[in-house]
Amino acid sequence: MAHGNEAAGHGDHHGPPKGFTRWLTTTNHKDIGTMYLVFSLTMFLISGLFAMLIRAELFQPGLQLVDPGFYNQLTTMHALIMVFGAVMPATVGLANWMVPLQIGAADMALPRMNLFSFWLLFFAFMLLISTLFVPGGAPASGWTLYPPLVLQTGNAFPMAVFAIHLMGASSIMGAINIIVTIVNMRAPGMTLLKMPLFSWSWLITAYLLIAVMPVFAGGVTMLLTDYYFHTSFFNAAGGGDPVLFQHVFWFFGHPEVYIMILPAFGIISEIIPTFSRKPIFGYEAMVYAIASIGFLSFIVWAHHMFTVGMPLAGQLFFTLSTMLIAVPTGVKIFNWTATMWRGSISFEPPMLFALAFLFLFTIGGFSGLMVAIVPADFQYHDTYFVVAHFHYVLVPGAVFAIMAAVYYWLPKWTGHMYDMTIAKWHFWLTAIFVNVLFFPQHFLGLAGMQRRIPDYPTQFTDWNMVSSIGGFGFGLSQLLFVWLIIRCVKGGERATAGVWDWPHGLEWTVPSPAPYHTFEKAPELH
Amino acid sequence: MSIVKRNSKLPATAGALAALTAMPALADWSRLNMPKGVSELSREIYDMHMIMVWICLGIAVVTFGAMILAMIRFRKSKGAVADTKLLHNARLEAAWTLVPTIILIAMAIPSVDKLIKIEDMSGSRLTVKVTGYQWYWQYEYLGKGVSFYSRLARTSDLARQRGSGIDPNTVENYLLEVDKPLVVPTGTKIRLLLTANDVIHAWWVPDFGMKRDAIPGFMNEMWISVDADKPGTYRGKCAELCGADHGFMPIVVVAMPPAEFEAWLAQQMATE
Numbered sequence: 011m012a013h014g015n016e017a018a019g020h021g022d023h024h025g026p027p028k029g030f031t032r033w034l035t036t037t038n039h040k041d042i043g044t045m046y047l048v049f050s051l052t053m054f055l056i057s058g059l060f061a062m063l064i065r066a067e068l069f070q071p072g073l074q075l076v077d078p079g080f081y082n083q084l085t086t087m088h089a090l091i092m093v094f095g096a097v098m099p100a101t102v103g104l105a106n107w108m109v110p111l112q113i114g115a116a117d118m119a120l121p122r123m124n125l126f127s128f129w130l131l132f133f134a135f136m137l138l139i140s141t142l143f144v145p146g147g148a149p150a151s152g153w154t155l156y157p158p159l160v161l162q163t164g165n166a167f168p169m170a171v172f173a174i175h176l177m178g179a180s181s182i183m184g185a186i187n188i189i190v191t192i193v194n195m196r197a198p199g200m201t202l203l204k205m206p207l208f209s210w211s212w213l214i215t216a217y218l219l220i221a222v223m224p225v226f227a228g229g230v231t232m233l234l235t236d237y238y239f240h241t242s243f244f245n246a247a248g249g250g251d252p253v254l255f256q257h258v259f260w261f262f263g264h265p266e267v268y269i270m271i272l273p274a275f276g277i278i279s280e281i282i283p284t285f286s287r288k289p290i291f292g293y294e295a296m297v298y299a300i301a302s303i304g305f306l307s308f309i310v311w312a313h314h315m316f317t318v319g320m321p322l323a324g325q326l327f328f329t330l331s332t333m334l335i336a337v338p339t340g341v342k343i344f345n346w347t348a349t350m351w352r353g354s355i356s357f358e359p360p361m362l363f364a365l366a367f368l369f370l371f372t373i374g375g376f377s378g379l380m381v382a383i384v385p386a387d388f389q390y391h392d393t394y395f396v397v398a399h400f401h402y403v404l405v406p407g408a409v410f411a412i413m414a415a416v417y418y419w420l421p422k423w424t425g426h427m428y429d430m431t432i433a434k435w436h437f438w439l440t441a442i443f444v445n446v447l448f449f450p451q452h453f454l455g456l457a458g459m460q461r462r463i464p465d466y467p468t469q470f471t472d473w474n475m476v477s478s479i480g481g482f483g484f485g486l487s488q489l490l491f492v493w494l495i496i497r498c499v500k501g502g503e504r505a506t507a508g509v510w511d512w513p514h515g516l517e518w519t520v521p522s523p524a525p526y527h528t529f530e531k532a533p534e535l536h
Numbered sequence: 537m538s539i540v541k542r543n544s545k546l547p548a549t550a551g552a553l554a555a556l557t558a559m560p561a562l563a564d565w566s567r568l569n570m571p572k573g574v575s576e577l578s579r580e581i582y583d584m585h586m587i588m589v590w591i592c593l594g595i596a597v598v599t600f601g602a603m604i605l606a607m608i609r610f611r612k613s614k615g616a617v618a619d620t621k622l623l624h625n626a627r628l629e630a631a632w633t634l635v636p637t638i639i640l641i642a643m644a645i646p647s648v649d650k651l652i653k654i655e656d657m658s659g660s661r662l663t664v665k666v667t668g669y670q671w672y673w674q675y676e677y678l679g680k681g682v683s684f685y686s687r688l689a690r691t692s693d694l695a696r697q698r699g700s701g702i703d704p705n706t707v708e709n710y711l712l713e714v715d716k717p718l719v720v721p722t723g724t725k726i727r728l729l730l731t732a733n734d735v736i737h738a739w740w741v742p743d744f745g746m747k748r749d750a751i752p753g754f755m756n757e758m759w760i761s762v763d764a765d766k767p768g769t770y771r772g773k774c775a776e777l778c779g780a781d782h783g784f785m786p787i788v789v790v791a792m793p794p795a796e797f798e799a800w801l802a803q804q805m806a807t808e
């Protein structure tokens with residue numbers, strides 16, 4: 011059906027099948043991209059609801075709403091769903107939609123596998139979320155799943171492991187698909203060093219995914235055999251070592267954080283030039299910076315584990331390698347700034363989010379430098395300072411970039427302009443509340459509040475209240491985003507092909523909404 | 537783009553108002569920073585922390601300054617015209633690659649001697665074995681035959697139950713009090729041997745500047761030392777997620793002058 015390509019060349023009046031079967035059977039990259047994005051938004055809201063519950067419990071000292079055991083389930087599920095269900099699928103959805111449009115390909119290289127990846131992910135999350143309802147409840151070990159604690163999980167344990175296997179398989183297939191598409195299906199004349207930076211960032215992200223998802227899958231499989239078959243990979247009584255799991259986890263986990271942030275870098279590199287009306291500054295340096303971040307991300311993992319008791323040389327090595335990874339990150343920030351320099355800047359919603367990213371992600375970078383310095387990290391580790399750090403890079407970092415991307419490409423997807431007033435309200439409320447929410451957590455951590463606790467000594471009350479108010483404000487503001495998207499899908503001022511003042515790149519040469527089939531004849535590049 | 541214009545000031549103002557709701561807590565500045573602590577090590581780490589804060593603030597002024605300047609000077613609404621030729625500048629790019637590299641490596645160098653000191657266990661005059669359990673601590677004074685458990689104090693334990701009806705603010709040292717604290721002499725290097733019985737825990741008293749994991753089946757080491765002129769009670773908590781009651785296994789250390797400590801120890805040995 012979706013292969014009925016006789017529609018070639020005459021646009022979208024030869025559309026997809028109608029109704030629900032369209033979404034079950036489609037192999038069209040745009041449909042699949044849409045499914046990923048809708049899925050991601052749903053997961054963002056569900057996990058956000060968990061976060062609201064966490065913040066409500068932390069509003070004041072004492073236990074008001076949840077028991078400590080359930081609190082741990084909430085933080086664990088919040089993190090797993092945000093990381094694997096909201097941020098990663100959002101960037102995959104964006105890749106599905108935009109990589110073929112950016113490189114002038116008719117579709118993804120492996121369309122059926124593409125659909126399979128999506129449904130695997132969908133079922134992985136049905137499985138993961140259903141663990142909340144089994145005896146013993148959901149996993150409560152934190153998203154890091156450290157043994158021996160994780161081995162105290164109840165019936166949820168094998169379900170969570172299988173869910174991780176499924177989403178790993180889904181990610182690997184998605185990654186292979188993106189690599190094959192980019193390597194083989196670029197329009198003639200689109201050499202690698204002419205490729206838009208969003209596609210570049212995904213090319214490297216895809217390699218990271220292929221490299222580390224199997225490691226994670228291996229790690230949780232070892233947990234599974236320890237649990238059921240009395241192996242002792244992580245059990246000291248049998249000659250194993252619980253710290254081994256932490257090495258395996260973070261060998262996956264550190265590249266994982268770059269899997270979330272590199273596509274964000276790509277998005278920002280698209281948006282800042284458009285609204286500065288000037289090409290990106292230092293294009294090649296930007297590509298090399300992404301590549302070197304990708305490489306360095308494999309040799310910094312133990313900075314998450316300084317307190318386990320490592321040899322001196324190990325501690326110094328991981329401190330230094332972590333400092334080095336800040337260099338290409340800095341290059342990117344300087345190049346974005348230089349792109350704005352002598353530009354002609356306007357402040358449409360995508361640009362507002364991109365600029366907020368520029369400032370707030372950098373703040374997360376600063377706290378990142380601080381936690382990288384080892385003797386000081388003995389104080390910071392496992393406190394709210396770290397919670398503040400990673401939320402700054404994930405929320406006003408990765409999530410803001412994704413929102414910027416939605417505001418940037420939504421007119422291309424729907425064919426309608428969205429309501430600029432709502433968009434600006436959404437931006438300002440989000441940008442302000444995110445700081446009310448996370449900035450005070452720096453203070454809490456420095457003053458000694460450790461993370462992953464449902465209740466705290468009374469001297470931490472003030473800042474927790476502030477943070478919770480910020481959290482509720484942030485959460486409510488996202489309803490504007492949902493409302494705006496729904497309205498934009500339903501109607502609105504018609505968008506032109508170029509949408510923005512200074513469109514650059516192939517995606518702006520096709521009409522808005524992008525027809526169901528695009529670039530069936532490869533575009534001409536000039 | 538004309539659609540972009542209308543009403544652009546209103547959301548910003550509303551947002552600023554929302555931020556004001558956060559103000560009351562600003563009154564108390566003492567709770568914003570890392571404690572200086574009561575040992576040479578904790579003060580060194582505090583100094584390191586402050587140096588990094590200042591370096592980061594310095595870099596922030598430069599980078600944020602450039603961004604803000606660009607946003608002000610090169611606005612389209614002020615008639616700025618894009619200079620589409622400004623795409624490279626080899627010297628500038630080399631500079632902002634090399635200078636940060638040097639700054640960052642320089643930031644890491646002071647770690648070396650502090651780490652060497654931290655890892656040096658020699659010269660300790662007392663060894664205490666610390667074992668983490670779900671959810672309490674055990675302290676054993678090696679070679680002295682003194683050993684006891686240390687749990688969350690009953691007052692806190694009652695108040696922290698859901699629906700207890702007890703306001704935590706009325707409980708002294710809520711969640712930071714134990715039934716029996718660890719007692720150590722001041723002015724003495726004390727070696728801690730850390731391990732655990734079930735899952736991983738971490739032993740942390742912020743005033744001592746260090747935390748380290750207590751791992752089942754393995755023995756970790758760290759040392760602490762309290763200034764001779766700072767006897768007192770110091771409090772901390774388990775810092776590694778260890779299950780439901782991870783938030784409820786505090787650490788309390790009473791540091792007393794060596795003579796007093798010896799008397800305390802003798803009394804403990806007599807009652808064991």
Ligand code: HEM
Pocket residue numbers: 058061062064065085086088089092093097151152153154397401404405408409447461462463481484485
């Ligand atoms: C809606 C805004 C959000 C709020 C209010 C929020 C709040 C929280 C809170 C209170 C915790 C518990 C911290 C702790 O005790 O350690 C937490 C943990 C976490 N959050 Fe969020 N969060 C938000 C968004 C996100 C997003 C978008 C991501 C990821 C992309 C994320 C990733 C994480 C991770 C990885 C953890 C660590 C969980 C663990 O300790 O295992 N959060 N969050």
Ligand SMILES: [Cu+2]
Pocket residue numbers: 263264267310311313314
């Ligand atoms: Cu990391």
Ligand SMILES: [Cu+2]
Pocket residue numbers: 736737738774775776777778779781782783785
């Ligand atoms: Cu604990």
